[in-house]
Amino acid sequence: MELHDVWFVLIAVLWTGYFFLEGFDFGVGVLTKLLARDRTEKRVLINTIGPVWDGNEVWLLSAAGATFAAFPEWYATLFSGFYLPMLLILICLIVRGVAFEYRAKRPEERWQTNWEHAIFWASLLPAFLWGVVFGNIVRGVKIDAHMEYVGSLGDLFNPYAILGGLVTLTLFTFHGTVFAALKTTGDIRVRARRLGVRLGLVTALLALGFLIWTQADNGDTKSLIALVVAVVALLGALGANVKGREGWAFALSGVTIAATVAMFFLTLFPDVMPSSLNEQWSLTVTNASSNPYTLKIMTWCAGIATPLVMLYQGWTYWVFRKRIGTQHIADAH
Structure with a gap:
């Protein structure tokens, strides 16, 4: 296996880690409107991800940085052609981080309500847009002979990509309900499980249609295996959630995300961005990669760095592993 193949796999792993971890905190952000009944319950949900949300975004920085260094042509075409969706995602991530930090800085109800709106929308939009972005990458976009995207913004919002966005939005929100049930106590935990059943069913229907569409267009035997794993894991997560086995439900919803991302990259290889204009103009692991010395x-x-980051994050999750509930939330001043 050549080094550019190794880095294709490593970038797939980084995106898997990002969607697994950031997926549930996007979902929790959406749940501040769908699940929480009052401000105290919103504080409970926010506190479940408070110690870890910023660490989860390290995986996005690593994935983007690795793409820039290992596949500069892929990075240039992706971030220039998808400039507006990527910019909107970046703005949402900035606003979301500010909202987490500034929401409790002032006691006025309007101040806190506005930041809660920001947390909801800045979680919902990236969860949807990431599906749109990866849907277009897998489907193929208008790339010319100079490795430049020549399509329009409207081309990115095609039916396949929109369905992909709905799948990531519902899947991440379901992942968030399972995480909320795993990390909370009392009534909010029970309601998170109930909401997870409804969301899981919707997710299963959307995901099944999207994955079958992907397999029909670009799939092979390996991607079919990933499809089966994703569907079985999602059904297993639903079953575990119904039985109140939150740990198993969370693990299996994570497997669903990992198998879905694996299917994306399996259908891509050896391309990294297929051209819908001419197959010969597609970006591949060969023509889009850096030189061997850089990859080495x-x-x-x-x-050296990746194990250290994983150890640090594992330690963080271990320290903040206990459940919380409304009884742990101090009265506001």
Whole structure:
């Protein structure tokens, strides 16, 4: 296996880690409107992800940085052609981080309500747009002979990509309900499980249609295996959630996300961005990669840094592993 193939796999792993971790905190952000009944319950939900949300975004920085260094042509075409959706995602991530930090800085109800609206929308929009972005990457976009995107913004919002956005939105929200049930106590935990059943059914229907569409267009035997794993894991997560086995439900919803991302990358390889205009103009792991010396240095750096990041994040989740409930929320001043 060549180094550019190794880095294709590593970037797939980084995106999997990002969607697994950031997926549930996007979902919790959406649940501040769908699940919480009052401000105290919103504080409970926000506190479940408060110690970890910023660490989860390290995976996005790593995935983007690895793409820039290992596949500069892929990075340039992706971030220039998808400039407006990517910019909107970036703005949402900034607003969301500010909202988490500033929401409790002042006691006025209007101040806190506005930041709660910001948390909801800045969680919902990226959860949808990431599906649109990856849907277009898998489907193929208008790339010319100069490796430049020549389509319009409207081309990105095609039926396949919109369905992909709905799948990631519902899947992340379901992942968030399972995480909320795992991390809370009392009535909010029970209601999170109930909401998870309804969301899980909707997610299963949307995901099944989207994955079958993907398999029919670009799939092979390996992607079919990933499709089966994703569907079985999602059904298993639903069953575990109904039985109140939150740990199993969370693990299986994570497997669903991982298998879905794996299917994306399996249908892509050896392309990284297929061209819908001419197959010969597609970006591949070969023509979009850096030189072997750069990839070799990156491999050594990643081999040292990645385990350290994973150990640190694992320690963070272990420290903040206990459940919380409304009884743990102090009265507002």
